[in-house]
Amino acid sequence: MTSPKAPPIMGxxxxxxxxxxxxxxxxxxxxxxxxRRAEVRAPQLVTHPDWESFxxxxxxxTFGKPRRVGxxxxxxxxxxTLLVHLGMxxxxxxxxxxxxxxxxxxxxxxxxxxxxxxxxVDGTCLCYxxxxxxxxxxxxxxxxxxxxxxxxxxxxxxxxxxFALEGFASAxxxxxxxxxxxLLDQSVVAGMGNIYVDETLHRCGLRPxxxxxxxxxRDVRRLFEAIPDVLKEALERxxxxxxxxRDAEGNRGQNGPALRVYGRYGQPCLECGQELRRTTxxxxxxxxxxxxxx
DNA sequence: ACCTCGACCTGGGCGC
DNA sequence: TGCGCCCAGGTCGAGG
Numbered sequence: 001m002t003s004p005k006a007p008p009i010m011g012x013x014x015x016x017x018x019x020x021x022x023x024x025x026x027x028x029x030x031x032x033x034x035x036r037r038a039e040v041r042a043p044q045l046v047t048h049p050d051w052e053s054f055x056x057x058x059x060x061x062t063f064g065k066p067r068r069v070g071x072x073x074x075x076x077x078x079x080x081t082l083l084v085h086l087g088m089x090x091x092x093x094x095x096x097x098x099x100x101x102x103x104x105x106x107x108x109x110x111x112x113x114x115x116x117x118x119x120x121v122d123g124t125c126l127c128y129x130x131x132x133x134x135x136x137x138x139x140x141x142x143x144x145x146x147x148x149x150x151x152x153x154x155x156x157x158x159x160x161x162x163f164a165l166e167g168f169a170s171a172x173x174x175x176x177x178x179x180x181x182x183l184l185d186q187s188v189v190a191g192m193g194n195i196y197v198d199e200t201l202h203r204c205g206l207r208p209x210x211x212x213x214x215x216x217x218r219d220v221r222r223l224f225e226a227i228p229d230v231l232k233e234a235l236e237r238x239x240x241x242x243x244x245x246r247d248a249e250g251n252r253g254q255n256g257p258a259l260r261v262y263g264r265y266g267q268p269c270l271e272c273g274q275e276l277r278r279t280t281x282x283x284x285x286x287x288x289x290x291x292x293x294x
Numbered sequence: 295a296c297c298t299c300g301a302c303c304t305g306g307g308c309g310c
Numbered sequence: 311t312g313c314g315c316c317c318a319g320g321t322c323g324a325g326g
Binding site: 013014015071085086087088089132134135136184186193194283284285 | 317318319320321
């Protein structure tokens with residue numbers, strides 16, 4: 001009688017739509033701002049160069065237009081580029097001078113999850129919060145950023161023309177891995193995480209355990225088309241917010257209620273009513289419908 | 295080539 | 311009330 005119930009989902013996973021939402025917010029605020037001082041409260045987040053050089057290197061730099069590839073943000077500077085990966089719980093918040101003191105929680109005490117603060121000369125601040133500290137910050141020279149290892153290991157971004165059916169199909173053809181594992185693999189397609197992989201597979205009627213090389217050409221094409229569709233629809237809603245996720249301007253995303261399967265195991269499939277199953281695939285909790293997904 | 299597992303983290307749920 | 315266990319997961323590295 002006890003059907004599995006999904007636990008309440010805490011935090012959020014910044015996948016492509018969430019990162020792009022943040023990038024768009026930053027694009028409205030960052031270009032032209034000059035960094036006065038970088039404050040690093042959690043040095044382990046800065047892995048290149050060492051955090052002291054990171055702090056020194058950022059002083060006096062001016063932001064250009066932020067870019068994104070997959071889940072990675074590139075904050076270009078007049079000299080050099082900041083690479084930011086939000087991990088699982090990272091947030092980038094732009095704070096203007098009228099708000100609460102940067103990095104402080106309401107009430108005045110220091111926000112324990114504010115780990116990196118870029119204080120600008122005009123009094124505004126870019127505040128990085130990350131409850132689980134899985135995020136990564138790096139400061140590259142402009143040249144290094146072009147060939148950095150994070151970029152080198154990345155497949156095409158599905159919202160760009162780089163994402164092409166031919167390359168996608170051949171990547172699937174040459175592996176026997178579960179299709180879910182392949183879609184999570186950032187070197188095949190950059191930007192999908194557990195949420196949107198589950199959503200995409202449900203939309204295409206494919207079980208997460210299907211072998212990638214066994215998919216028909218028709219299924220591969222449907223997947224290829226569904227991936228950007230699912231991501232764009234989530235992006236139009238400002239991304240998925242579970243509890244405390246905020247975009248760069250502190251807004252919540254509206255995609256949560258639009259999720260069809262993610263986190264809904266134990267509840268009825270919205271297509272057929274059958275109870276959604278839960279299985280571990282590629283080491284991740286997966287929700288799927290045994291009736292709709294073959 | 296692919297899989298699993300542990301590590302990195304924290305907070306919320308839940309059993310006792 | 312409270313403690314401790316388990317889980318969530320992006321990514322990487324180690325070991326099978």
